[in-house]
Amino acid sequence: MTQYGFYFDSARCTGCKTCEMACKDYKDLPSTIAFRKVYDYEGGTWTDAGNGTYTSDTFAYHVSLACNHCAMPACMAKCPSGAIEKDGKTGLVRIDQEKCTGVGVCVTTCPYNVPILDATTKKGVKCDGCADRVAEGMNPICVESCPVRALEFGDIEELRSKHAGTVAGIAPLPSPDETTPSLAINPCPAAKEVGDTTGAIMNEKEVTDIPA
Numbered sequence: 059m060t061q062y063g064f065y066f067d068s069a070r071c072t073g074c075k076t077c078e079m080a081c082k083d084y085k086d087l088p089s090t091i092a093f094r095k096v097y098d099y100e101g102g103t104w105t106d107a108g109n110g111t112y113t114s115d116t117f118a119y120h121v122s123l124a125c126n127h128c129a130m131p132a133c134m135a136k137c138p139s140g141a142i143e144k145d146g147k148t149g150l151v152r153i154d155q156e157k158c159t160g161v162g163v164c165v166t167t168c169p170y171n172v173p174i175l176d177a178t179t180k181k182g183v184k185c186d187g188c189a190d191r192v193a194e195g196m197n198p199i200c201v202e203s204c205p206v207r208a209l210e211f212g213d214i215e216e217l218r219s220k221h222a223g224t225v226a227g228i229a230p231l232p233s234p235d236e237t238t239p240s241l242a243i244n245p246c247p248a249a250k251e252v253g254d255t256t257g258a259i260m261n262e263k264e265v266t267d268i269p270a
């Protein structure tokens with residue numbers, strides 16, 4: 059099986075959210091649902107040197123995140139309806155809308171806060187890796203839309219080989235040990251390691267508290 063996944067270059071990403079909007083447009087999502095979200099992570103302080111000058115260790119960067127089509131998907135392991143499937147050829151993880159009973163276990167078990175319960179259909183929904191486009195040899199729409207080419211999609215092992223020095227997680231993402239995400243991130247110089255406590259998600263309401 060080829061495991062498809064995303065490469066994300068945090069040194070390029072400007073936080074413009076074009077990827078998020080292109081996905082919402084392509085998938086015709088309501089205002090309450092986004093399959094790709096862009097986290098604004100910022101922190102640091104200013105220190106008064108007492109001589110009229112200040113020093114700063116402030117930082118700010120963005121993380122564009124959709125479903126990571128994990129090798130060990132917690133969402134799939136915990137779904138009581140067996141509605142979440144991992145494709146045998148591509149490794150893409152999808153929620154079968156026919157089988158989903160809307161209990162929302164995936165919403166609470168995914169450490170990346172990816173699945174959302176659609177208030178209208180009462181079903182779990184999330185990024186499917188644009189499986190229909192991928193089957194026709196195209197990239198997911200988010201990858202196509204990024205104006206600075208900060209996203210790539212493909213065989214995750216090939217992406218890791220192509221881009222030296224990638225990691226599977228940076229703050230504010232959870233430890234990759236939980237689900238083994240198919241994600242390769244180029245950390246920008248400001249990027250903090252997973253578990254960092256010096257920064258905060260500055261757009262938390264936007265990325266974690268979208269009303270159902």
Ligand code: SF4
Nearest residue numbers: 125126128132133168
């Ligand atoms: S990122 Fe979350 S929803 Fe996607 S496969 Fe991994 S555990 Fe499941």
Ligand code: SF4
Nearest residue numbers: 071072074075077204
């Ligand atoms: S479109 Fe590209 S630059 Fe803009 S937020 Fe998404 S990944 Fe970052």
